[in-house]
Amino acid sequence: MSELLRIAGFTLLDQIRQRSFYIMLGMCILLVLMLRGCYGGNYSVNGQELDSATVSATASQVAFHIIANISLLIAALLSMNVISRDHGDGSDVLFLSHALPRRSYILGRTLGVWAVSFLFMFALHLTLFFIALTKGGVMIPGYLTASILCSLNLFFVVFCVQLLSLHLPDFLAALVALSIAGVSYISDSMHAVLNSQMLQGNIPSEFDQAPALWRVAWPKIMLLQQYAASAMGEVHFEGMGPLHPALNVGLYVLLFASLLIWSFSKREL
Amino acid sequence: MISIQSVSKRYGGLVAVNEVSCSIEKGEVFALLGPNGAGKTTLVRMLMGFSQPSSGKIEIDGIPAHDPACRKRVGYLAEQHRIPSYLSGREYLMRHAALCGLARAEAKRSVAEVLEKVGMAGKERQRAGTCSKGMNQRLGLAAALLGNPKLLVLDEPGSGLDPLGMRDVRVVLENLRSEGLTIFLNSHLLSEMERVCSTAAIMVQGKIVVQGGIDVIVGEGESLEDVFVRSVEGSHV
Numbered sequence: 001m002s003e004l005l006r007i008a009g010f011t012l013l014d015q016i017r018q019r020s021f022y023i024m025l026g027m028c029i030l031l032v033l034m035l036r037g038c039y040g041g042n043y044s045v046n047g048q049e050l051d052s053a054t055v056s057a058t059a060s061q062v063a064f065h066i067i068a069n070i071s072l073l074i075a076a077l078l079s080m081n082v083i084s085r086d087h088g089d090g091s092d093v094l095f096l097s098h099a100l101p102r103r104s105y106i107l108g109r110t111l112g113v114w115a116v117s118f119l120f121m122f123a124l125h126l127t128l129f130f131i132a133l134t135k136g137g138v139m140i141p142g143y144l145t146a147s148i149l150c151s152l153n154l155f156f157v158v159f160c161v162q163l164l165s166l167h168l169p170d171f172l173a174a175l176v177a178l179s180i181a182g183v184s185y186i187s188d189s190m191h192a193v194l195n196s197q198m199l200q201g202n203i204p205s206e207f208d209q210a211p212a213l214w215r216v217a218w219p220k221i222m223l224l225q226q227y228a229a230s231a232m233g234e235v236h237f238e239g240m241g242p243l244h245p246a247l248n249v250g251l252y253v254l255l256f257a258s259l260l261i262w263s264f265s266k267r268e269l
Numbered sequence: 270m271i272s273i274q275s276v277s278k279r280y281g282g283l284v285a286v287n288e289v290s291c292s293i294e295k296g297e298v299f300a301l302l303g304p305n306g307a308g309k310t311t312l313v314r315m316l317m318g319f320s321q322p323s324s325g326k327i328e329i330d331g332i333p334a335h336d337p338a339c340r341k342r343v344g345y346l347a348e349q350h351r352i353p354s355y356l357s358g359r360e361y362l363m364r365h366a367a368l369c370g371l372a373r374a375e376a377k378r379s380v381a382e383v384l385e386k387v388g389m390a391g392k393e394r395q396r397a398g399t400c401s402k403g404m405n406q407r408l409g410l411a412a413a414l415l416g417n418p419k420l421l422v423l424d425e426p427g428s429g430l431d432p433l434g435m436r437d438v439r440v441v442l443e444n445l446r447s448e449g450l451t452i453f454l455n456s457h458l459l460s461e462m463e464r465v466c467s468t469a470a471i472m473v474q475g476k477i478v479v480q481g482g483i484d485v486i487v488g489e490g491e492s493l494e495d496v497f498v499r500s501v502e503g504s505h506v
Contacts (some may be wrong), residue, residue, distance in 0.1 A: 006367060052443070088351075090351030093345075094365065099338055
């Protein structure tokens with residue numbers, strides 16, 4: 001365990017020395033500044049001006065999803081070239097010429113990339129939490145809990161990209177992982193819309209059917225995000241199929257982790 | 270210390286290593302020699318567990334080479350040794366020391382010691398990306414010496430070094446030999462090997478064609494180079 005944490009620590013240090021890290025950091029700061037502007041505007045619905053607390057709560061909900069999605073992209077970009085870069089700069093030999101099991105090395109690397117992505121996401125959510133508190137006077141107690149719940153999605157993306165990058169070119173690995181998340185967004189969003197309180201009772205009978213099996217089994221990235229958002233209150237959450245989305249994503253994470261360890265242990269360095 | 274038994278490595282139809290057997294005893298300085306493409310580096314990679322033999326087995330101190338436990342007291346210098354460009358020599362060595370299980374204070378002391386040994390003291394703060402090939406090679410050798418290894422596996426230790434650097438490496442190896450360390454060397458530098466090694470094997474086209482003590486395989490009035498040329502040319506006939 002200590003070996004795994006040590007490798008994860010080295011990975012954190014390695015990541016913050018990459019130029020791409022600072023490009024992403026700059027983009028995140030820009031994003032916060034843009035989102036910050038949403039809290040200051042005057043909004044009216046049906047001619048009635050919204051109070052700052054409502055504006056802050058709504059903007060925070062939207063910002064939560066934007067940040068969670070951008071974090072998935074960051075996780076995919078950070079993890080896509082870890083293995084090939086290690087091979088190129090000799091880091092894999094540095095680690096594995098010692099009495100270090102391959103599983104500790106690959107899991108440590110994965111944990112490190114996940115930690116960087118999570119710190120990005122959590123820092124952004126925390127910033128928005130304080131903006132909502134200071135600008136709108138609204139404290140959303142479940143905001144940070146929701147952020148932590150979304151970290152499971154980051155695990156999914158990091159493991160998926162790492163596994164695919166053993167068999168595909170790096171960029172393609174990231175693209176495939178993000179496509180899996182993209183399909184989940186479309187499928188789960190349709191499900192969420194059809195089950196929304198607003199549409200319930202008004203849905204034509206042809207839409208009111210159980211979802212296809214592949215949709216139930218597909219990684220529930222969006223539904224997990226939706227579930228996390230429900231921790232903030234005022235958001236309706238409706239699961240799909242017998243498995244909770246957290247369990248669904250968790251099982252995929254375990255599957256990908258096992259396949260990653262197995263594939264990496266067979267790999268010729 | 271090292272036991273290699275009927276080891277073969279095939280890549281599709283290509284046989285890189287063909288039924289190789291040899292053993293290296295404790296305290297021996299063993300040189301694996303051979304022309305380019307003979308399968309030496311493939312054998313070293315299998316010894317370090319980076320690659321699995323297609324058949325046969327390799328053991329270090331009775332532990333199979335694919336088991337990480339066998340590398341507990343093994344120092345390794347890779348062929349075409351590379352260091353992440355953003356790390357300084359010191360950071361690189363501190364990482365190695367941490368992976369050897371050394372506590373921070375002990376790691377600092379050991380790093381200073383090995384830097385002195387390879388002639389890199391005072392240059393350890395320089396980033397690897399700005400170091401010359403020879404300096405990186407010395408850092409690689411320093412890393413291999415960390416953690417008091419019982420066995421050193423050095424794949425082309427003279428690669429990228431100028432004559433002075435090669436002389437320094439030879440002096441380091443001679444000192445380590447006198448300390449009783451077991452050393453497995455893969456090198457092209459025949460004259461250096463002849464001075465340092467106690468045993469040698471010559472590998473050609475994946476097979477070991479000559480093996481034994483240096484004083485046995487090198488006859489009266491000839492050099493290791495003569496034996497090498499004769500073995501390689503003989504194998505091609």
